[in-house]
Amino acid sequence: xxxxxxxxxxNIFLITQMVQWSNCQVSCPEECWCTDTFxxxxxxxxxxxxxxxxxxxxxxxxxxxxxxxxxxxSFSKMTKLNSIIITVSNIAFIDSCAFYGVPNLMxxxxxxxxxxxxxxxxxxxxxxxxxxxxxxxxIGYIAPFAFSHLQNITKMDIKSSGITVLSGQSFYSxxxxxSLRFLDNTIGKYSSGAFQNLxxxxxFEERGNNISSFECGNAHFExxxxxxxxxxxxxxxxxxxxxxLLSTRHGGAFESILxxxxxxxxxxxxxxxxxxxxxxxxxxxxxxxxxxxxxxxTAQSQPKxxxxxxxxxxxxEHWQQTQNEEAKKDGKRGIAVTPIASFELLSLLTTxxxxxxxxxxxx
Numbered sequence: 278x279x280x281x282x283x284x285x286x287x288n289i290f291l292i293t294q295m296v297q298w299s300n301c302q303v304s305c306p307e308e309c310w311c312t313d314t315f316x317x318x319x320x321x322x323x324x325x326x327x328x329x330x331x332x333x334x335x336x337x338x339x340x341x342x343x344x345x346x347x348x349x350x351s352f353s354k355m356t357k358l359n360s361i362i363i364t365v366s367n368i369a370f371i372d373s374c375a376f377y378g379v380p381n382l383m384x385x386x387x388x389x390x391x392x393x394x395x396x397x398x399x400x401x402x403x404x405x406x407x408x409x410x411x412x413x414x415x416i417g418y419i420a421p422f423a424f425s426h427l428q429n430i431t432k433m434d435i436k437s438s439g440i441t442v443l444s445g446q447s448f449y450s451x452x453x454x455x456s457l458r459f460l461d462n463t464i465g466k467y468s469s470g471a472f473q474n475l476x477x478x479x480x481f482e483e484r485g486n487n488i489s490s491f492e493c494g495n496a497h498f499e500x501x502x503x504x505x506x507x508x509x510x511x512x513x514x515x516x517x518x519x520x521x522l523l524s525t526r527h528g529g530a531f532e533s534i535l536x537x538x539x540x541x542x543x544x545x546x547x548x549x550x551x552x553x554x555x556x557x558x559x560x561x562x563x564x565x566x567x568x569x570x571x572x573x574x575t576a577q578s579q580p581k582x583x584x585x586x587x588x589x590x591x592x593x594e595h596w597q598q599t600q601n602e603e604a605k606k607d608g609k610r611g612i613a614v615t616p617i618a619s620f621e622l623l624s625l626l627t628t629x630x631x632x633x634x635x636x637x638x639x640x
Contacts, residue, residue: 303329318342324351331355342366342390353378359405366390371399381405388412395423406430414438425449432456439463445470453477461485469493480505489514489542493521508534515543515555517562523555 305311306325309318313330317338324344328334331354342363349372352358359381366389373396376385382405389412397420400409406427412434421444424433430451436458445468451457457478462485469492475481484507491513513519522534535553540546546559 303327303331305329324348327354332357334358336360338362339366340364342368345369347371347375349374350378351375355379357381360384361386363387364389368392370394370396372396373398374401375399377402379403384408386410387414389414391415392417394418394420396420397422398425399423400427401425403427404429407432409433411438412436416440418442419447420444421446422449423447424451427451428453430454434458434460435462436460437462441465442468443471444468446473448472450474455479458482459486463487464489466490467492482507484510486511488512490518491522492518509537511538512541513538513552515540515546515560517560519560520557520562522552523557
């Protein structure tokens with residue numbers, strides 16, 4: 278029993294030393310300027326596995342990035358980080374859970390950047406985020422649930438960006454958002470149900486956008502349930518994807534969308550014609566039942582990042598878990614397990630693992 282306690286204490290000592298030594302070994306990259314609370318980097322070709330001062334830094338600014346991706350949990354060790362700014366960068370894709378594990382992150386800005394794809398749950402589960410700005414970006418593809426389960430976010434601006442595909446449920450379950458502005462964007466495909474479960478939104482602006490394909494039920498809520506729903510000054514390509522919208526001109530919930538928005542790109546309708554003056558007959562679309570056109574996907578989603586970074590078990594908890602599992606197995610075999618022997622073996626294996634990890638440790 279004494280040996281077990283000594284091994285356990287030695288494990289704790291090793292863990293403490295590893296944390297201290299690892300922090301000492303992390304130097305500021307040549308492309309960066311670092312202080313205890315602020316890091317600014319330019320022309321990085323890849324993100325460091327670990328930034329210096331990860332326990333104290335509060336703000337990080339990344340400029341002129343030219344990286345293949347922003348991997349999952351890229352900033353998870355920066356526990357006091359409250360602001361991230363990414364500007365004038367080229368990013369092939371932003372991976373799932375890229376900004377997960379930063380509990381104090383309150384502000385995220387990405388601007389003047391080219392992004393190939395934003396994967397599912399890329400911006401999910403940022404528990405502390407309050408303000409999110411995407412401005413003057415070129416984005417190829419936004420996957421479903423890319424912006425989902427942001428529990429505390431109150432304000433989001435997506436402005437002056439080119440988006441090739443905006444998928445259904447891209448913006449999902451933003452429970453406490455009060456202001457959402459979608460302004461001056463160029464959108465190739467505006468999928469059905471792109472915005473869903475926005476129960477608390479008080480002001481939703483969609484102005485100045487250039488939309489090629491505008492599928493039914495983009496917001497997937499009744500505009501009358503929003504304090505201020507402004508869909509005005511948009512240019513929409515006149516094709517058969519508008520059949521659902523034009524059919525609401527006689528009192529439908531989206532009737533207000535027909536006003537102050539213009540039609541373009543139709544050989545039969547003059548560019549600049551307001552949507553309220555366009556008829557189904559003028560579009561020349563085949564007659565069909567319009568009900569199915571407004572069926573947006575309502576698949577439920579659960580946050581997918583929480584399972585990726587579970588709190589590690591303490592040695593005692595790990596031992597107890599192992600004991601339970603072994604007891605179930607040995608109960609079937611009729612073999613008794615000695616707790617002290619199991620704990621000593623586990624402690625020995627843990628010591629070997631920690632020594633190997635420390636030997637191979639890389640920042």
